[in-house]
Amino acid sequence: MTDIAQQFNNPLTMSSYEIASLVEKRHDNVKRTIENLVKQGVIAQPQIEDGEKAANHVVTKNYVFAGEQGKRDSYVVVAQLSPEFTARLVDRWQELEEYAAPVIPQTLPEALRLAADLADKVQEKEKLIQEQRPAVEFVERYVETRSTKSLREVAKVLGLKEREFINQLLSEKILFRQSGSLLPFAGFHHKGYFTVKTGESNGYAFQQTRFTPEGIAWISKRLGLIKKEVA
Secondary structure, three states: OHHHHHHHOOOOEEEEHHHHHHOOHHHOOOHHHHHHHHHHOOOOOOOEEEEEEEOOOEEEEEEEEEEEHHHHHHHHHHHHHHHHHHHHHHHHHHHHHHOOOOOOOHHHHHHHHHHHHHHHHHHHHHHHHHHHHHHHHHHHOOOOOOEEEEHHHHHHHHHOOHHHHHHHHOOOOOOOEEEEEEEHHHHHOHHHEEEEEEEEEEEEEEEEEEOOOOHHHHHHOOOEEEEOOOO
């Protein structure tokens, strides 16, 4: 029942961090644009949520756009930042809407059809977990629970050359370059495959992308490097 309730009650959302990834802008610049538009009364004040903790222990703030008002306001923000990337935002909202809640069934046959569809999804999820088990076992040899690893460390774990590994992540649109940093595209970041650490060194802000244990398992399988048996 919890899963069904979540499908019906959770509104579609998009964060300022995700917008920054879509338009390839610094997150602080996106937040500044949002704040200026709010002051001008052009958009509504979006919800504020805690982001990830930076290396200096400062927790960044994310703006979260929700529902139809948030969708409209996110278009305004992107139009202000980078009009040429509006299509990316449209595609992302469409992607979110594909996973939106289905129409509440009004008849018994519709309710039975929904129950059957949900059961199929549960079976697919269980199958996916079983398929990923070798990957998890492989990764557990190298990664402690809840620890993360840099791109260089993951390349070493997988027995790959760092430069070739990074080039492949770029070519497959898993990472992109922004202001000298390598950052994950929003879809992969929100799936929990990456974490992005931010901080300051010698007066300059920096961002570092790190793989989570789930991310290492995922990229290992994607690149065909999973071993069927772990010694």
